[in-house]
Structures are given as C-alpha cells and as structure tokens.
Amino acid sequence: MRDPEKSSELEETAPPGLPSFQEIRRILEERVEGLRLEFIPNPAAPDQSSFCVPTEFALETARILRDDPRFALDFCSNVTGVDWLDQTVEETILHRETTDEGERTIKEIVRRRRPGFLEAVYHLYSMRARRGPLVIRQRTANRIDRVRVASLTPIWRSAEFQEREVYDLFGVRFEGHPDLRRILMWDEFKDYPMRKDYVEPDDYEYEPTPQGEAAAKARRHYPYGGAR
Amino acid sequence: MSGLGNNASGTPGEEKGASSMLGLGILKGLGVTLRNFLGSYRDPERLITVEYPEERLPLPEQSRAFPMLIYDGEDPIGGLRCVACKICEKECPSQCIYIVKDRDARGRPMKRPKIFDLDISTCMGCGICAEVCPFDSIKMDAAYERSAESRFERLLLRKEDLAKPNAYYHKIHPTEAAEADARLGIASPEPEAPPEGAPEKAA
Amino acid sequence: MSRQTEGQQFASALGMGNASPEGPRGDSPVLPPPAGPLYEAKPKPGSARAAEGETLEVAVGPHHPSTHGVFRMDVVLDGERIISLKPRFGYLHRNHEKLCEGGTYLMAIPYTDRLDYFCSLTNNWAYVLAVEKLAGVEAPERAEYLRVITAELTRLLNHSCLVGFLLQDMGAMGTPLMYAFREREKLVDLFEELTGARMMCNYMRFGGCRTDASAGWLERTRRVVDDFPRFLDEFEDLLTSNEILLARTQGVGKLSAELAINAGVTGPMLRASGVAYDIRKAAPYGIYERFAFRVPVGEHGDVYDRYMIRMLEMRESVRILKQALKEIPEGPVLNPKARRRNFRPPVGEAYGRLEAPKGELGFYLISDGSPRPYRFRIRAPSFINLTILEDMCLGHTLQDAVIILGSVDIVMGEVDR
Numbered sequence: 001m002r003d004p005e006k007s008s009e010l011e012e013t014a015p016p017g018l019p020s021f022q023e024i025r026r027i028l029e030e031r032v033e034g035l036r037l038e039f040i041p042n043p044a045a046p047d048q049s050s051f052c053v054p055t056e057f058a059l060e061t062a063r064i065l066r067d068d069p070r071f072a073l074d075f076c077s078n079v080t081g082v083d084w085l086d087q088t089v090e091e092t093i094l095h096r097e098t099t100d101e102g103e104r105t106i107k108e109i110v111r112r113r114r115p116g117f118l119e120a121v122y123h124l125y126s127m128r129a130r131r132g133p134l135v136i137r138q139r140t141a142n143r144i145d146r147v148r149v150a151s152l153t154p155i156w157r158s159a160e161f162q163e164r165e166v167y168d169l170f171g172v173r174f175e176g177h178p179d180l181r182r183i184l185m186w187d188e189f190k191d192y193p194m195r196k197d198y199v200e201p202d203d204y205e206y207e208p209t210p211q212g213e214a215a216a217k218a219r220r221h222y223p224y225g226g227a228r
Numbered sequence: 229m230s231g232l233g234n235n236a237s238g239t240p241g242e243e244k245g246a247s248s249m250l251g252l253g254i255l256k257g258l259g260v261t262l263r264n265f266l267g268s269y270r271d272p273e274r275l276i277t278v279e280y281p282e283e284r285l286p287l288p289e290q291s292r293a294f295p296m297l298i299y300d301g302e303d304p305i306g307g308l309r310c311v312a313c314k315i316c317e318k319e320c321p322s323q324c325i326y327i328v329k330d331r332d333a334r335g336r337p338m339k340r341p342k343i344f345d346l347d348i349s350t351c352m353g354c355g356i357c358a359e360v361c362p363f364d365s366i367k368m369d370a371a372y373e374r375s376a377e378s379r380f381e382r383l384l385l386r387k388e389d390l391a392k393p394n395a396y397y398h399k400i401h402p403t404e405a406a407e408a409d410a411r412l413g414i415a416s417p418e419p420e421a422p423p424e425g426a427p428e429k430a431a
Numbered sequence: 432m433s434r435q436t437e438g439q440q441f442a443s444a445l446g447m448g449n450a451s452p453e454g455p456r457g458d459s460p461v462l463p464p465p466a467g468p469l470y471e472a473k474p475k476p477g478s479a480r481a482a483e484g485e486t487l488e489v490a491v492g493p494h495h496p497s498t499h500g501v502f503r504m505d506v507v508l509d510g511e512r513i514i515s516l517k518p519r520f521g522y523l524h525r526n527h528e529k530l531c532e533g534g535t536y537l538m539a540i541p542y543t544d545r546l547d548y549f550c551s552l553t554n555n556w557a558y559v560l561a562v563e564k565l566a567g568v569e570a571p572e573r574a575e576y577l578r579v580i581t582a583e584l585t586r587l588l589n590h591s592c593l594v595g596f597l598l599q600d601m602g603a604m605g606t607p608l609m610y611a612f613r614e615r616e617k618l619v620d621l622f623e624e625l626t627g628a629r630m631m632c633n634y635m636r637f638g639g640c641r642t643d644a645s646a647g648w649l650e651r652t653r654r655v656v657d658d659f660p661r662f663l664d665e666f667e668d669l670l671t672s673n674e675i676l677l678a679r680t681q682g683v684g685k686l687s688a689e690l691a692i693n694a695g696v697t698g699p700m701l702r703a704s705g706v707a708y709d710i711r712k713a714a715p716y717g718i719y720e721r722f723a724f725r726v727p728v729g730e731h732g733d734v735y736d737r738y739m740i741r742m743l744e745m746r747e748s749v750r751i752l753k754q755a756l757k758e759i760p761e762g763p764v765l766n767p768k769a770r771r772r773n774f775r776p777p778v779g780e781a782y783g784r785l786e787a788p789k790g791e792l793g794f795y796l797i798s799d800g801s802p803r804p805y806r807f808r809i810r811a812p813s814f815i816n817l818t819i820l821e822d823m824c825l826g827h828t829l830q831d832a833v834i835i836l837g838s839v840d841i842v843m844g845e846v847d848r
Contacts (some may be wrong), residue, residue, distance in 0.1 A: 016714070044565050044779020044798065074692050078782060078793050078810040123782050123795070123810075127692050127706060130713045133782060158695020161818050169526075184521035184847060193526055208380035209347040211326040253672035260669040261606055276613050288620075290642065292627040319772065321538035354541035354633045359641070360772055368627065 010041040010049055017131030018071065021049060024134070027070060032060050040137065050121070050135035058138050058150040059176070065124060065134070066155055073124040073134060076156035079163055081170035082119040083143070083195045089114045116143045118172045122152060122159070140172060143195075151177035169194035289401055292355050292368035294348050295325075296397075297390040300414060304391035309365035309412075312341040316357035316366050324351040344387035348374070364408040370400045393417075486514065489829070493522050497600050497833040500843030504820075504832065511828045516821045523847035531807040536562055536637070536774050539807065544631040546809065547845040549589045552581040552622070553787040555635040560716060561783030561794035562637045566776035568769045574639035575718045576759040580652065581625070581634065582785075583748040583755070587659060588618045589788035590699075590741040590748075591666070593840045597738060598670065600837040601679050607670060614662050617655050624648055638769025649756060656752045663745055671742070680735035684823040684835035687732060694819045697812055698790025700839060703740045704732035710786040717785075721758075722751045737838040775802050789813050789840050809848055813841040 014020040019027070025037050028051075038052040053061050065073045088111055095106040118140045125132030138149040151174035153159045163174045164183040171192035174180055182189065191198060202217075210218035268274040278285055295316075299307035312329040330342035357366045369392065376382040395417040398405040409416045492503035501522035507515040527546065531539040543558045544551035556578055563569065570578070595611030619629040625644055626632040634641055644652075670676055686696070691704040701708055709726045711719040727743035729736030776798040784793035790812025797806035816839050824832040 042779045042781075044567075044777050045781045048780065048782060076695055077784065077791060078795055078808070080795055080806075080808040080810075082797060082806050121795070123793070127708045127713075130708075135782070156695065157690070157693045158815055158818060160694075161815060169528075182521075184524040186521070194529055198529075207349070209345075209349060209384040211345065211347065212323075250674060253674050253677070257669040257673050260665055264610075276616065288624040288627075290625065290627040291623055315772070319535070319537065321534055321541050352541060352631065353628070354544075354631070355627060356537065356541065356633075 010043070010046050011039050013046040013049065015047050015049075015132060015134050017126070017129065018134055021051070024071075025051070027068075028061055028064065031064055031068075032057050035061065042135075048133060048135055050137050052137045052139055055138055055140075055149045055175075058136075058152065059154065061136070062122075062152045062155040065136075071131075071134070072126045072129050073132060075125045075127045075132075076122055076152065076158045077125050077133065078121075078123040079152075079159045079166060080121050081166035081172055081194065082121060083170060084114075084116050084119060085143075085196050086116040087114055088112070117141065118143055118147055118170055120149050120163070120166055120172055120174075147171055148173045148175050150175050151180075153177050168192075171195065287370050287400075289403060291370045291400075292358075293353055293372045294351055294369055294374070294385075295346060295355075295357055295366050295390070296369040296392040297344065297387060298365055298367055298394055298397050298408075299391050300394050304388065304393070308340060308387070308391060309363050310341050310344060310387075311339040311363055311365070312337075312344070313363070315360050315362065319356055319360045321354060321356060322350045322352055324348070325357065341387060344390065346385045346390060347383065348385060349383040364412055367397055367401070367404075367408075491829070491832075493519075498836065499596065499841055502841070502843055502846070504836070506829060506832065508829065512826055513824050513829065513832055516824045516832065518817050518820050520817075520843065520846050523843045525848070527848040528807050528809060532804055535772075535802045536776070536804060537771050539804070540635070541631065541633045543809075544633055545844055546811065546848065547787070547789060547792075547813070547842045548630055549592060549842060550585045550788050551630060551632045552585045552626075552634055553785065553792065555632065556582055556717075557783060557785045557787065557792040558794045559635045559637055560785055561781050561796050562776065564783045565779065565781035565796055565798055566637065566769075566774075568638040568766060570639045571763050571766055572760050573643070573762040574764040574766075576755055577640050577644055577764060578635065578717055579719065579722070579755045580644075580752060580759070581622070581632075583752045584618050584621065584652070586748045586788045587745050587752075588615050589840075590745050591615060591662075593837075594666070594670070594738060594741055597734075597834065597837040598676070600834050601676065603676075607666070610662070610666060610669070614659070621648070621652055621655060624651070636765060636769065636771065637774065638766030640764045643764045649759065652752075653756050656749055656756065659749050660746065663742065663749075667742060671739070676738075677735065679831075679834060680738060680838075681733060682731070683734045683827060683831050684838060685731060685733050686819060686823055690819060690822065691732070694822075695815050696790070696819060697816070698786070698788070698840075699737060699740045699744060700790065700816055702727065703729035703736040705729055710784060710791060714784075716783075719751075722754050724748075724751050734834055734838040773802060775800060780806075784810065787812055789842070789845070790816055809845075811845040811848060813839065814846045814848075817841060817846065 011021045011025075014023075018024065021039060025039065028037060029035050035057045036054065040050045040052055042049040065071045091110050091112065093108045093110055095108060097104055097106060120138045122136050123133045124136065125134075140147045140149055149172055151159070151163055153163055153174070154176060160177075160179070161183060163177055164180060166172050167174060167177075167180055168182045168184055169192060181187070185193065193200075204214075204217045204221045206222060207214065207218070264274060298309050299305075300309065301307040312327050314327050314329075317323075317325045317327050324347040326343065326345040326347070327341050328343040330338045330340045332338050353368070355368050358368050361367075374382065394405065394409075394414075397408075398417060406416060487508040489506045489508060490503055491506055492498040493501040495503075498504070501520075503519040503522075505515075505517040505519060506513055527542060531542055539558060540555060543554040546554050591611040591614050592608075595608035598607035599605070622632055623629045625642065625648055626634040627642075686700070686704045688704045688706050690696075691701050692706060696704070697708070705728055707726050707728045710716070711724075712726055724747045727740050727747065729740050776796075778798055778800045780795070780797040782793055782795045784791050786792075791810065792812055793810035795806070795808040795810065796804050799805040820836065820839065823835050827835065
C-alpha cells in the first residue's frame with residue numbers, strides 16, 4: 001500500500017469536480033504558511049483519497065477549503081473517527097543511484113512499527129458547485145493521552161453533533177468545540193466503546209437459551225441454573 | 229403539479245385571499261372524511277381492515293418468518309436434508325443457530341446434525357441462512373403465530389421442532405420448492421391435505 | 432413556489448442573483464464569493480438565562496407521545512417562549528457500527544434494515560452502494576431498475592406517513608394518519624410480496640437484488656402507483672387549504688438556506704429552505720440520470736414548506752416510478768461475479784451516499800482486506816438534521832416545538848444507531 005511510485009501516481013487523480021490532489025496540495029500549502037499535507041492514497045477508490053492535515057493548521061485549512069471559490073466546500077457531510085492500533089507497516093523506499101549506465105532506482109522494503117493513533121475523517125462536498133467529496137483527516141499523536149485535534153465546528157456547524165459522537169465513542173478531544181459532551185452514551189460512562197481494544201463489561205443477563213460463548217458466561221453467572 | 233394550486237405559494241395573507249371564506253378549507257377537509265365514511269357503506273374497497281383472528285389475509289408466496297428444516301420421506305429426523313456443514317451457523321448475523329455434527333460409533337463425523345438448535349429469541353428472520361445453504365435444507369417458514377403460555381417457553385427450537393416435510397414447503401412456497409426439487413433431482417410430492425402446524429389461510 | 436431552474440433557485444437562495452454556478456464561458460467554474468460570512472459558532476441566543484422573571488425547565492420525553500420514539504428535549508421556557516432546547520438521545524443506542532464491524536459484509540445488510548425502519552430498502556441500497564464502490568462491483572440493469580422502483584416506493588411510504596404523523600402532532604387525531612397508513616398498507620404489501628417481509632426487507636445484495644420481481648408484481652405495482660395521485664389529491668383536499676394547518680405551520684420553525692447548508696441539513700428539510708440540492712440530481716447514483724423529474728424547492732423554510740415539499744416530492748416519485756415501470760428490462764438481477772460468502776473487498780475505503788427519504792444517507796467503509804469491515808460508519812440524516820433543532824425552536828412555544836420536531840422527520844433507530 002505504501003508504495004511511493006503508486007502513491008504519486010494516485011496523487012495525479014482528482015476528486016470529482018475538483019483539481020487534482022497535487023494541485024490541491026499546491027494551493028493549500030501556498031496559502032497556509034508552514035503547512036505540509038500528507039497524501040493518503042486510497043487504492044480502492046482513488047478519487048476518494050485523502051489528505052492528512054496537521055492539527056495546528058486544520059482550522060485555517062478548513063476555512064480556505066470552505067471560502068476559496070476554487071473549492072467552495074460549503075457542506076461537511078460526514079465526520080467520523082477511526083481507531084488504528086499499533087501495527088507493523090511495510091514501506092518501500094526508493095533510492096536513486098547514478099552509475100556508469102545512468103540513473104537507476106533501487107527499491108528497499110523497510111518494516112517499522114507504527115504506533116497507534118486515532119483519526120478524525122471529514123467528507124467535504126460543495127452544495128453550490130456540486131463537487132466532492134474531498135476527504136481530509138486529522139490524527140492524534142497517540143491513543144492514550146495525546147488525543148487532541150482541532151474542532152472544525154466553527155467552520156461547519158454540521159460537525160457539531162458528529163464531533164461529539166466521535167468524542168463519545170472514540171475519545172478524541174476536539175479543541176474549540178462549543179459543547180463537547182457525550183451524546184449517545186450516558187454522561188457517567190467511562191470507556192470509549194468504538195475503540196478496537198474496548199472490552200465489554202461483564203453484565204450478562206439471564207437468557208433462556210444460551211449457547212456457545214453465552215453458555216460459558218451463563219454457567220459463570222448462574223451456577224444454579226438461572227432465574228426461572 | 230396540479231396539487232400545487234394557489235396554496236403552496238405566497239404568504240399567509242395571500243392564502244386567505246385564495247379561499248374566499250375563512251373556514252372553507254376545513255369544510256373541504258370534512259367533505260373528504262364524509263365521503264370516506266359514507267363510501268365505506270357502499271364500496272367494499274374502502275373497508276380496508278379484516279377481523280384478524282376470525283379472518284386472515286392470505287400470505288404472499290415470498291413471505292418469511294422463522295427458518296425450518298426440510299426433510300424428504302416420512303422420517304422427520306432421518307430424512308433431514310441437513311448435512312451439518314455449519315455454513316448457516318457461520319453466516320447467521322445474529323448467531324442464533326447452534327449445530328453439533330453427529331458422529332458414528334467409531335467417532336467419525338457423519339453427514340447429519342446431532343444437535344440443530346435455533347434460538348428464536350435472537351433470530352430476526354432475515355433469511356440469510358436459507359440463502360447460503362447449498363443443500364436446500366434450511367428454508368424460511370411462514371408461520372407467524374408463535375405465542376406461548378409463559379415467557380421462556382418455546383424460544384429454543386430443536387431439530388424436531390424445525391423439521392418440516394417437503395410437502396409443507398411446497399404448500400407455502402410452491403415456486404421456490406419446485407426449483408429446489410429440480411436442483412436436487414427429486415420428485416415433487418403430490419399435493420395433499422395440509423400437514424399439522426401449517427398456517428390456516430382464508431381464501 | 433415558482434418553478435425556476437435549479438441553478439437559479441440555488442443562486443437566489445444564496446443571494447447570488449442570477450449568477451450561474453458554471454463559469455461564463457464554460458471553462459473552470461468560477462464562483463462568486465459567498466455573500467456574507469457563512470455560519471460562525473457563537474454563543475447561542477437564549478443560552479443565557481432570562482434576566483428577570485422565572486424560567487421553567489421542562490423535560491419533554493423520553494416517553495412523550497410527540498417525540499417519535501425515545502427522545503428527550505430539555506427545554507427552558509421563559510413564559511411560553513423557548514429560550515433553550517437541548518436534544519438528548521441515545522436511549523436506543525446499540526452501537527450498530529461496532530456490531531457491523533464484528534460481522535462479514537453480508538451480515539450487515541439485515542442490520543441496515545433496522546436503522547430507519549420505515550425505509551429499509553433505501554438503507555439497504557446506501558450500504559450496498561458503498562460496498563460496490565469499494566469493491567468495484569456492478570449491478571445488472573434490471574436490478575438497478577428494481578432498486579429505483581423500491582426506493583421510490585419507500586419514499587412514497589415515508590413521506591405519506593410523515594405527513595400523517597405531523598398532523599397527529601398538530602392535534603389532528605387519527606384521520607390523516609389513518610389515511611396515510613391505508614396507503615402504506617398497499618406499499619408494504621408490495622414489499623412483502625417482493626422481498627418476503629413488510630418492513631425488514633433485507634433485499635439488496637452487492638451486485639444486484641436478492642430476488643426477481645414477477646410480472647404480476649410489476650403489474651400490481653403499476654396499479655398502486657397509478658392510484659397514488661388520487662390519494663394525494665384527497666390528502667391535499669383534506670389538508671393543504673385547512674386554515675388550522677396554515678395557522679399552525681406558516682412562519683413556524685424557519686430555517687435559512689445559509690444555516691441549513693452549513694449545518695449539513697439534507698433532504699426535504701434543506702429543499703424547503705430553498706436549496707435545490709438533491710443527490711439524485713447533484714451526483715446521480717444508480718440510473719437516476721435516465722429519469723425526468725423535478726426537484727421541488729421551498730421559499731420560506733418553515734414547517735408548511737416542509738410539509739408541502741413532501742407532498743410535491745411524492746408526485747415526482749410517482750413520475751419516476753411510472754417511467755421506471757415502463758422501461759424495466761428483462762434480465763438477471765444478480766451479478767454472478769459478486770460473492771456473498773467470503774466476500775473480501777480490496778484494501779481501501781469508500782464513502783457511498785444517496786438521497787434517502789429523510790436526507791443524505793451515507794455509509795463509510797474501510798476495508799483491510801479481510802471479510803469484515805475495519806470501519807463501518809453510518810451517516811444518518813435524521814441525526815444530523817437534529818443539529819439545528821434548537822435554532823429553529825428558539826422563540827417559539829412548546830407546542831410549536833412539537834411540530835418543528837415532527838417536520839424534521841426523525842426515526843430514533845437511525846438517530847441513536
């Protein structure tokens with residue numbers, strides 16, 4: 001997946017109605033000082049590839065995406081979280097070497113351990129110009145204590161409830177959100193249920209027909225045979 | 229767009245101008261209910277309800293409720309088409325099927341289920357088990373009256389409860405059953421008197 | 432509600448005069464800058480307590496007949512006027528997304544029926560659309576037609592019931608709702624005949640539909656569709672010019688086009704506010720490009736417009752249905768290349784969306800190459816349409832809040848997921 005050649009090839013594709021990803025990167029990096037976008041290729045649906053925006057530039061970038069007539073992405077359709085656990089990724093690195101016969105590239109495959117992180121994904125459309133989606137993402141530093149990203153609710157109001165949901169279910173904290181509370185779980189709930197390593201509480205209730213795993217639980221909870 | 233009329237456009241002020249007299253719209257609406265009321269004496273089409281327990285609407289052929297197991301021949305258990313391949317158990321979204329393969333005296337697996345349980349307290353009647361079954365064994369029953377006298381009664385269906393003869397299958401889903409018979413290469417059973425437990429249908 | 436082209440409607444809704452969204456010479460589209468600043472988050476008006484006099488806090492729901500399920504509004508009243516309204520939900524939360532991440536791609540289809548239990552067929556389609564985008568599967572022609580037919584029947588069902596419920600909220604006990612349910616009965620009978628179930632249809636599959644429609648079914652559907660305008664005329668005779676309905680709905684719960692766009696409001700709500708944005712037109716999916724239909728647009732963005740938009744949309748749905756039922760070709764309904772068991776889409780992600788009766792329904796899937804989705808996200812329209820409930824209700828009385836909520840058209844199965 002992380003093949004740089006393939007990645008740059010995919011960067012030449014364009015989201016529907018918008019300039020190519022390369023062009024979008026150029027425009028944004030020109031307008032926001034210090035911004036470096038990371039291109040996330042999506043081999044399954046190349047026109048839905050995305051950019052990872054560093055948190056500190058997210059609000060400014062979002063404002064440009066909404067107000068610049070080249071984008072005019074006035075409609076933030078979908079906001080969601082993704083939980084990525086620690087994993088080993090394979091990366092291909094290209095070396096360029098100049099030898100007597102000319103230039104050649106050498107591929108080297110490097111394995112490295114990637115620490116886990118949480119991600120907030122935004123799908124942006126333009127209602128006025130009927131374009132999109134452009135997908136942007138923000139990533140947290142880790143999954144434990146550095147879980148802050150910038151809230152884009154000041155730019156798109158539609159993110160208000162959806163960011164609350166991401167906070168509720170994934171535990172991503174959105175800086176600058178006007179009302180960051182739990183939304184689907186109750187206020188006293190402690191854990192974040194959509195995380196991949198969430199352990200469900202041991203609250204088995206009597207059921208008349210337990211089988212398989214449920215039967216093992218039932219024996220543990222009702223050693224004398226249940227509530228009947 | 230005939231329904232748009234004058235009413236959809238403009239401000240409330242214009243609205244009142246459109247209908248010449250306040251209250252005319254209400255009278256018009258009351259006319260509709262009166263037409264429906266009087267019409268129901270004249271036109272049986274307007275009577276849309278049936279007196280349920282005494283009178284039942286016929287079920288369409290596709291109609292599905294909970295799964296059942298089809299058997300051929302006379303013996304409900306020996307004639308089961310099920311070979312305990314466990315595909316339905318794996319594909320069931322609510323994990324309500326529980327199968328244990330039967331073994332012979334020497335411990336070798338046999339092509340029939342020792343246990344085939346279906347927990348209808350979690351079954352949602354989606355029909356995926358019937359869809360993925362390669363042996364045309366598990367099919368959707370159409371019997372929808374499943375009330376019991378106590379809360380936990382009849383929630384777990386054993387293979388004895390699930391076994392239904394092929395003739396019954398022909399009775400509730402004739403087209404589908406004929407296709408299944410053609411696939412399996414067996415003769416379709418003669419149409420006969422409905423077996424016990426079949427839903428009663430009014431003509 | 433004059434009939435302009437969509438572009439004009441849209442432009443005038445945004446205060447852009449007659450500017451065309453395309454560039455003057457058809458080169459790269461040049462957009463005029465937005466007329467003013469779009470929405471900025473600021474403290475909500477009314478969030479502060481009334482300076483003098485007593486305020487009254489009322490918890491409407493979770494078991495209140497007007498809240499369409501287990502939904503609570505924490506309302507603060509100053510006299511009779513609402514000065515703060517906080518929607519509270521989650522009572523029906525079952526973590527649908529996690530449930531679907533635990534199963535295969537096929538297993539998720541019957542669960543999608545249970546999101547918006549009035550519109551199981553559009554839910555099915557939205558999910559299948561996302562999977563098809565992810566895996567690059569295509570559905571045969573006849574299946575595409577069947578999808579359009581079932582989706583538009585679903586829209587008729589949803590809108591007629593919604594109008595019935597809205598009138599119920601307004602105090603018209605029974606009659607309109609019973610008339611709507613009389614029609615609904617005909618539609619669910621069609622669904623039962625086609626899919627085997629009246630509400631939980633579980634009908635669509637990646638690369639087509641589960642069962643084929645018989646000639647008899649198509650004929651009966653034609654009859655129901657041909658009869659439907661008669662019901663709409665009757666319904667409009669009953670309601671549209673009714674003075675009580677006008678008094679209760681006109682000017683109530685206004686929503687501006689700018690706020691609606693910025694808050695991600697979609698569906699009839701958005702169009703009632705004057706924005707001609709319908710995904711069937713804006714980004715056609717399936718075979719919607721082939722059908723001639725119009726997108727009704729409101730002017731005031733009040734409850735009356737939302738009611739009217741739904742009545743008009745039903746007439747447009749009837750138009751689509753008539754065309755689809757005329758043109759439907761013979762052929763298979765399932766792509767033989769699409770697998771059901773051991774279905775493994777390639778690594779990647781896809782967002783598929785469509786115009787469900789309640790708004791934009793989207794599914795966002797991430798595949799890691801295994802038979803189970805790594806991430807399964809539902810963009811539920813009625814959940815996001817609730818974002819601006821407070822903005823619409825401020826300054827109105829509690830009985831107005833009830834019909835404003837009714838006009839949003841929520842189903843808690845979808846809001847809470």
